[in-house]
Amino acid sequence: xxxxxxxSHSRPLADAAVALATALIPGLDAPLEVAAGLPDGTLGxxxxxxxxxxxxxxxxxxxxxxxDLGSGVLSAQMALELLEPELAARVxxxxxxxxxxxxxxxxxxxxGEAPEVVLADADAAASLKLRQVVGPPPP
Numbered sequence: 001x002x003x004x005x006x007x008s009h010s011r012p013l014a015d016a017a018v019a020l021a022t023a024l025i026p027g028l029d030a031p032l033e034v035a036a037g038l039p040d041g042t043l044g045x046x047x048x049x050x051x052x053x054x055x056x057x058x059x060x061x062x063x064x065x066x067x068d069l070g071s072g073v074l075s076a077q078m079a080l081e082l083l084e085p086e087l088a089a090r091v092x093x094x095x096x097x098x099x100x101x102x103x104x105x106x107x108x109x110x111x112g113e114a115p116e117v118v119l120a121d122a123d124a125a126a127s128l129k130l131r132q133v134v135g136p137p138p139p
C-alpha cells in the first residue's frame with residue numbers, strides 16, 4: 001500500500017492534519033508517518049527524520065511526501081538524497097497543499113491506489129478547492 005509522509009515545521013500542525021484526514025475518512029489504514037519539528041520541540045524540519053519516516057512508511061509499494069512550506073520541501077529533497085537509491089526511486093514529492101493534499105492522498109492510498117494516483121490526487125486537491133471558491137466558468 002502506498003505510504004504517506006507528512007513534513008511540517010510544526011509537530012502540532014502535522015498531528016492536527018493527520019487527525020483531520022483520518023477522522024474525515026474513517027475506516028482506512030494507509031501507512032502514515034509524520035516528520036515534523038525539531039527534536040527539541042522547536043519549529044523546523046530535519047532531513048534525517050524525514051528519511052526515517054519514509055523508510056517506516058514504505059512497504060515496497062512507494063511513498064508520497066507532502067510538505068507544508070518551502071524549506072520543508074528542501075528538507076524532503078535532501079532526505080531523498082540520503083535514501084538508498086532503490087527506495088528513493090519509489091518516493092514522490094507532492095506539490096499539493098498540506099491539508100487538502102493529505103486528505104486526498106490518504107483517501108487514495110487507503111483505497112489501494114498506486115503512488116502515481118496518490119500523488120495526482122494530492123496535487124489536484126487544491127485546484128478543486130480553488131474551483132469551488134471561484135465557481136464554474138461562465139457559459
